């Protein structure tokens with residue numbers, strides 16, 4: 001790709017609701033407009049108008065757009081890499097609606113709109129799950145009747161693949177430059193959604209999220225791992241419906257359920273002010289990350305680097321500290337001073353004499369999608 | 379306790395069903411009788427008759443029985459140690475029925491029957507959960523709205539506590555005799571139910587089973603850990619009721635679901651004969667154990683000994699091998715020759731020059747209950 005710069009970026013909020021907002025940014029220009037945006041098509045068309053606007057635009061003619069890169073959350077077992085959109089690809093994304101009811105329908109709609117707005121461009125799809133198709137069966141199969149795998153594709157797929165791929169490749173590049181080993185990487189993505197991946201020789205071999213984006217680490221509003229007995233207790237004894245329980249576990253749990261706040265900045269602030277629920281929630285959260293790191297070190301019989309990324313991973317020194325302190329037995333020594341320094345670039349936070357590396361690696365999913373899309377059509 | 383010998387043992391099968399069986403063993407005597415046993419009371423009374431029988435009995439007078447030790451599965455947060463039965467204790471066991479609907483009601487019935495059969499004896503209750511009351515909140519609290527913990531006691535309790543306590547204390551005794559450290563123990567109980575406990579300075583600090591005995595390691599018919607998304611998928615998309623899903627996860631999953639067999643001996647045999655499902659299931663099972671061991675090593679920042687117990691833990695060299703091979707980074711070196719030797723006593727199976735100990739420790743829950751009961755009333 002010639003240059004890895006962002007020419008323009010845009011975001012549409014509250015599609016189909018009152019007070020829809022359109023954000024647009026290009027160079028020094030930064031706009032937010034309240035426009036009536038009844039559906040995704042209008043939204044994308046509005047963004048396009050800004051992109052091609054004489055004053056704030058960056059594209060002279062829509063024909064200059066040669067590739068549109070899309071993110072699709074669920075590629076099931078059909079997609080292990082980035083592909084160009086065909087009718088068959090769209091049909092397969094549609095077949096996966098049951099596995100990702102909240103994401104795939106919108107993702108497909110986005111592709112269709114882009115096809116109509118940029119009819120001459122190539123449409124490329126990057127799947128969030130594709131990166132995990134290298135996981136061995138022992139990592140993705142659940143211990144339930146095997147007909148569910150065979151007949152209904154019930155298994156772990158994984159999510160945040162674009163981010164884990166991007167940051168782990170950045171880390172491997174960095175380690176290689178320094179002459180350090182990079183065969184065994186543990187990638188910790190902590191954003192609104194959180195997940196952790198074990199990466200051996202550049203390939204994902206295990207991952208904390210499963211068939212849906214609900215389990216594993218504790219997230220902003222999602223519970224992460226939970227004993228299934230709790231679900232049946234809530235249904236049988238407390239009278240919730242299954243749908244209500246699912247909703248609780250996805251939208252009212254995690255840090256929000258423990259503290260009343262889902263944003264890590266609020267929680268850290270309140271913990272520092274003495275809020276005991278917030279303090280405890282940070283420990284519950286970090287302890288879970290710590291245990292996943294240990295389990296992946298066991299799975300790989302070692303580790304060369306643990307890397308942290310996304311909003312919390314890159315910025316929360318507190319969570320990193322709780323997850324990594326007292327891990328010397330595993331070769332991990334956090335340098336507390338380095339851990340407390342803010343930054344925007346890839347950087348080590350292990351103590352200089354540590355056996356193993358601990359890195360912060362800023363993620364950039366848009367860039368990864370752009371790179372993969374560019375690579376596919378060139 | 380004067381002598382740790384079994385004077386007699388008995389077992390009643392198929393209570394309330396056709397073809398009820400009573401097994402009785404004392405010294406050289408070993409009997410199985412088909413008797414009509416409509417309920418628990420009759421069963422215990424029948425056993426008592428054998429116990430006091432002139433020819434095969436071991437007790438001359440029922441007044442000679444001074445203590446009856448009971449196992450109760452769920453002690454909730456009310457019981458952190460073994461107690462003598464009082465009305466209050468019985469009421470509390472009853473209050474816990476919702477948390478252990480399959481176990482506590484029968485356990486309480488057993489106590490009541492014993493009270494009527496041995497009115498002069500003291501009744502003592504050993505709780506399966508008590509051993510885990512030392513777990514810190516970060517290990518037992520789920521990341522769901524905290525009202526569920528506060529108002530409904532939804533949290534992890536743990537099970538197999540009697541076994542974990544017994545074998546870990548045996549291991550600590552053994553290690554101390556050899557002059558080896560024993561501060562950090564990981565206890566792996568693999569029977570029909572399976573669980574793993576992290577034990578620091580003799581106290582449980584983490585454990586794989588939760589509020590019910592369903593999650594964590596893969597068991598004979600229970601799934602162990604599973605992404606909650608799978609549960610909601612089975613309900614929403616495949617049309618199962620919540621009750622059916624619970625049943626599938628408890629009774630048709632685990633090794634049975636993966637292979638068609640729940641008994642580890644059958645599975646090992648078939649795997650050796652080339653059955654691919656059985657071979658894979660052993661790897662899925664052992665891989666899960668391996669990852670839990672890693673997570674508890676992270677939780678304790680080290681390990682002095684990993685101990686294996688119960689039917690599979692004591693006898694399945696295959697599962698131990700899969701769980702422990704390629705764990706040198708964590709200080710664990712299995713001696714394959716020692717691992718393959720059968721035995722009935724506590725024994726090491728690590729290589730002689732290994733940093734850390736790996737032990738097989740035969741469990742004995744009845745002895746533990748007897749010892750605790752004896753200790754309480756003397």
Ligand SMILES: Nc1ncnc2c1ncn2[C@@H]1O[C@H](COP(=O)(O)OP(=O)(O)O)[C@@H](O)[C@H]1O
Pocket residue numbers: 190191192193220262263264265266268310311312315316
């Ligand atoms: N300075 C900071 N300190 C702690 N947490 C932060 C900080 N900045 C952002 N975060 C947290 O990052 C999370 C969002 O991460 P992000 O990667 O942007 O999310 P997404 O998964 O939606 O891409 C929020 O919980 C937010 O509180």
Ligand SMILES: Nc1ncnc2c1ncn2[C@@H]1O[C@H](COP(=O)(O)OP(=O)(O)O)[C@@H](O)[C@H]1O
Pocket residue numbers: 568569570571598640641642643644646688689690693694
């Ligand atoms: N020799 C053996 N090899 C492998 N597995 C064995 C062997 N003996 C017993 N087992 C397994 O032990 C399990 C039962 O364990 P046990 O501790 O007796 O159960 P429980 O949890 O009911 O007390 C069964 O799966 C059985 O197959």
